[in-house]
Amino acid sequence: MCYEQREGKRVYLGTRAWTDKKLKRPIRAVYHVIERTMEADGQLLLTPRIEAQVFFTTLTCSPWQVLQLYGDHATSEQFHSELKTDLNLECLPSRTFATNDLVQYAGLIAYSLLRAIGQISLQEPDAPVRMRCITDG
Structure with a gap:
């Protein structure tokens, strides 16, 4: 067409x-x-x-x-790349699949826990309040 x-x-x-x-x-x-x-x-x-x-x-x-x-696949790939960088999983430590699989599962659990902790902390009464910054200019 x-x-x-x-x-x-x-x-x-x-x-x-x-x-x-x-x-x-x-x-x-x-x-x-x-x-x-x-x-x-x-x-x-x-x-x-x-x-x-x-x-x-x-x-x-x-x-x-x-x-x-x-x-929009490239956007998804960018998030995936940033996640691997943040968890230091760009270069896997072993030549064996089973070991690397275990390391990736550990990274997945760590990421999920950190995300859950972050979400829970935002619901607390002492959560940081976002304020607009006023700059001189």
């Missing part, structure tokens, strides 16, 4: 599916391609600027829904 969102900006949205004997169900590649020949302010580009996103999925929903679901 191709549509022109505005003059100089074409959007292609579609899907391709394939099957393999090794796969239990078909895999779809959902693509979202934007071709710009003109900036939003009317400035023409010498060569088209092309942005492409491809999502591989087994979901059966429409390409637009897949784009909505996976579009």
Whole structure:
């Protein structure tokens, strides 16, 4: 499917599916391609600027829904990365899966406890009150 969102900006949205004997169900590649020949302010580009996103999925929903679901995936990855950094779990200590699994479970328990303690402490009457700071300026 191709549509022109505005003059100089074409959007292609579609899907391709394939099957393999090794796969239990078909895999779809959902693509979202934007071709710009003109900036939003009317400035023409010498060569088209092309942005492409491809999502591989087994979901059966429409390409637009897949784009909505996976579009904000980077934000989730950023939170996941920050969590691993805060718990010092970027580099796992062992070569064995069982040991690393145990370390990750310990990190999960520590994180859950700290979060629960934080939530409970906010309900106490002596919880810190957030106030707006007034700066000289």
